[in-house]
Amino acid sequence: MNIILALIALAARPDCPPVTAADVARTLALETPAISSTEQRLSRPAASSFTARIPGRFTAGFVPGRLDETLSWLAAQGAEVLRADTAAGFVVCNLPDPVGLALAEAPLPAGVRWLEPDSRTRAAHLPNDPYFLTEQWDKWVMYADRAWDLNRGNTNIAVVICDNGVEYTHPDLGDRFTPGSYGYDFVSNDNDPAPDNILVPEAFHGTHVAGITAATMDNARGIAGWAGIRLLAARVLNDSGSGTLSNLASAIHWAADQGARVVNMSLGSDDYSTPVAEAARYAAQRNVLLVAAAGNAGRATAQYPARLPEVICVGATDRPGGLADYSNFGGDQELVAPGSGIRSCWTGAGYGIASGTSMAAPQVAGVAALVLSAYPTLSTNRLRAVLAASAIDMGPEGWDARFGHGLVNAYRALTLAERMSAGPDAAASAPFRPAAIVTGVWRAPDWAERVEIYDLSGRGGTVTGREFSLAVGTWFVRLTAPGRTELLRLRAVR
Numbered sequence: 001m002n003i004i005l006a007l008i009a010l011a012a013r014p015d016c017p018p019v020t021a022a023d024v025a026r027t028l029a030l031e032t033p034a035i036s037s038t039e040q041r042l043s044r045p046a047a048s049s050f051t052a053r054i055p056g057r058f059t060a061g062f063v064p065g066r067l068d069e070t071l072s073w074l075a076a077q078g079a080e081v082l083r084a085d086t087a088a089g090f091v092v093c094n095l096p097d098p099v100g101l102a103l104a105e106a107p108l109p110a111g112v113r114w115l116e117p118d119s120r121t122r123a124a125h126l127p128n129d130p131y132f133l134t135e136q137w138d139k140w141v142m143y144a145d146r147a148w149d150l151n152r153g154n155t156n157i158a159v160v161i162c163d164n165g166v167e168y169t170h171p172d173l174g175d176r177f178t179p180g181s182y183g184y185d186f187v188s189n190d191n192d193p194a195p196d197n198i199l200v201p202e203a204f205h206g207t208h209v210a211g212i213t214a215a216t217m218d219n220a221r222g223i224a225g226w227a228g229i230r231l232l233a234a235r236v237l238n239d240s241g242s243g244t245l246s247n248l249a250s251a252i253h254w255a256a257d258q259g260a261r262v263v264n265m266s267l268g269s270d271d272y273s274t275p276v277a278e279a280a281r282y283a284a285q286r287n288v289l290l291v292a293a294a295g296n297a298g299r300a301t302a303q304y305p306a307r308l309p310e311v312i313c314v315g316a317t318d319r320p321g322g323l324a325d326y327s328n329f330g331g332d333q334e335l336v337a338p339g340s341g342i343r344s345c346w347t348g349a350g351y352g353i354a355s356g357t358s359m360a361a362p363q364v365a366g367v368a369a370l371v372l373s374a375y376p377t378l379s380t381n382r383l384r385a386v387l388a389a390s391a392i393d394m395g396p397e398g399w400d401a402r403f404g405h406g407l408v409n410a411y412r413a414l415t416l417a418e419r420m421s422a423g424p425d426a427a428a429s430a431p432f433r434p435a436a437i438v439t440g441v442w443r444a445p446d447w448a449e450r451v452e453i454y455d456l457s458g459r460g461g462t463v464t465g466r467e468f469s470l471a472v473g474t475w476f477v478r479l480t481a482p483g484r485t486e487l488l489r490l491r492a493v494r
Contacts, residue, residue: 016392024420026389058104058115060091062091063089067091069112070111073109079093082094131351135223144226147367150414154372154376155228155230158232159264161232161362162252162264162265162267163267164195164236166231167195167345168183168231170207170347174216176225183233184251186236186250187237195347204352206233207344207346210233210345212366213369214229223343245304248276248279252290253283256282261287261288261368262291262365262369263288264291266357266358268294268303277308280305287379289368291365292308292312293316295328296328296357296358298325299329302329303328306332312364312387314334314360315360317339323403324357331450333401337360341355363408368387374417374418386416387413390415392412393405398483400483438490438493443466450478452477454475476489
C-alpha cells in the first residue's frame with residue numbers, strides 16, 4: 001500500500017483546535033488550584049535554544065503602524081529584509097548569527113515586538129513501523145503524528161504496567177526495559193514479571209498493554225508505542241488474568257518506591273479495597289499518576305481502582321468515535337481513548353488485535369508519559385488537569401458521564417503543558433466569577449451534579465451534599481453537570 005492509500009485508510013479524526021487561554025484557565029480550574037497573586041507571563045525560550053533554526057535567518061515582529069520604524073532599525077543592524085507580512089505583523093530578514101542572537105536577548109526598540117530565529121518545519125512525523133499507517137488508527141485520532149514532532153519520549157520517565165506480566169524480550173519492547181531490571185512478579189514472588197505460559201489464551205494481555213504505551217518507535221518493526229520511556233512490569237495477575245487486590249496494592253506501593261511517574265492498571269474489581277485505596281493515596285502523594293480501565297460491562301458504574309479519586313478512570317471509544325458499547329461510564333469517568341480493534345504487541349514476539357477499556361487506559365498512560373518526557377517537573381495534579389483540559393469534548397459541552405472530559409489529544413496535551421509549565425498567572429487568566437461573600441453555610445445550586453471545593457493550597461476535591469460550612473478564607477468551587485460548568489470564588493467570613 002502506498003502512503004496515499006495508507007493515509008486514506010486511516011480513521012477520520014476530530015478537529016484539533018489550538019490551545020488557547022481558555023484551555024489554560026480550564027486547566028487551572030481542573031487542577032487543585034493554588035492561585036498566586038504574582039503576575040507571571042509566558043516567555044519565549046532563549047534564541048540560542050532554537051534547535052531547528054535556520055542560520056542567519058530571523059523574524060522581527062512589529063507594532064501595528066510602526067513597520068517603517070522596524071525596517072529602519074533592522075537596516076541599522078545590517079539586516080537584509082526578505083519580506084514583510086503586514087497582516088501577521090512580522091518581517092523576515094537575514095542577519096549574521098552573532099548579531100541576531102545577541103539582539104534577540106537584548107532590549108528592543110518600542111516598535112519591535114520580538115526578534116527571534118526563524119526555524120525549519122517539516123511534515124508531521126510518521127514512524128516507519130509497518131503497522132502505523134495501516135492499522136494504528138488509535139494513534140491517528142489522538143494526533144500522535146503531530147505530538148511526535150514535539151517529543152518522542154525520555155528514558156528517565158518510568159512507567160509501571162500492573163497486569164499479568166509483560167514479555168520483556170519482545171523485539172518491540174526489549175529496548176524499553178533496563179537489562180536485569182524488568183520489574184517484579186507479585187504472583188510468584190520473584191524478579192521475573194513475564195507470563196509463565198504464553199500458550200494460555202489470555203497471557204498476551206500485559207504485553208499488549210505495554211506495547212500500546214511504549215513499543216519502540218522507528219525500528220521498522222511492528223507498531224509504534226506512545227513514548228520512548230522506561231518500562232517496568234508488575235505482574236499482579238496470573239496468565240489467565242486473575243489476581244488479588246492485595247497484590248495490586250503491593251504493586252502500586254512498590255511502583256511509587258521505584259520512582260515511577262505513571263502506573264497503568266488495565267484491570268479491575270467491583271469491590272472496594274482499603275489496601276488499594278491507601279496504596280493509591282501513597283503513590284499520589286509521591287507524584288505518581290495512576291491510570292485505570294473503567295471496565296467492560298457496558299454499565300453506568302466504573303470498576304475499582306478506576307473509581308478511586310487518585311486514579312484517572314478511562315473509558316473506551318470505538319473507531320466511529322462513539323463510546324464503545326462495552327465500556328463502563330458514570331460519575332467517575334474522567335477521560336476516554338480508543339479501545340476497539342487495537343493492534344499491539346503479542347506474546348510469542350508477535351502482534352495482535354484486542355478490544356476493551358484495557359486497551360484505552362494505556363493510551364492515556366502513554367500520552368501522560370509523553371507529556372512528562374517533555375516536562376518532567378509537572379506535578380501529578382497539574383498533569384492530570386492538562387490531560388483533561390486538552391481533551392476533545394465528545395459529548396454535551398463540558399464534563400459528562402459517558403465521555404468524561406473527552407478524548408485525549410496528545411498534541412494539545414503537549415502544547416498546553418508547555419504553557420502551564422511556564423507558570424501563567426492563574427488569578428488573571430482563570431474564569432472564576434468575582435468572589436462571593438459567604439457567612440455561615442453555603443449551598444450548592446440544585447443543578448450541579450458534581451461539586452468540587454478547594455482551598456488556596458489546592459487541598460480538597462469532590463464533596464457530597466448540598467450545604468457546606470466553610471472556614472474563614474478563600475475557596476474555589478467547580479460545579480459541573482452535563483453541558484454546564486461554572487467556576488466560583490467564595491470568601492467565607494465570620
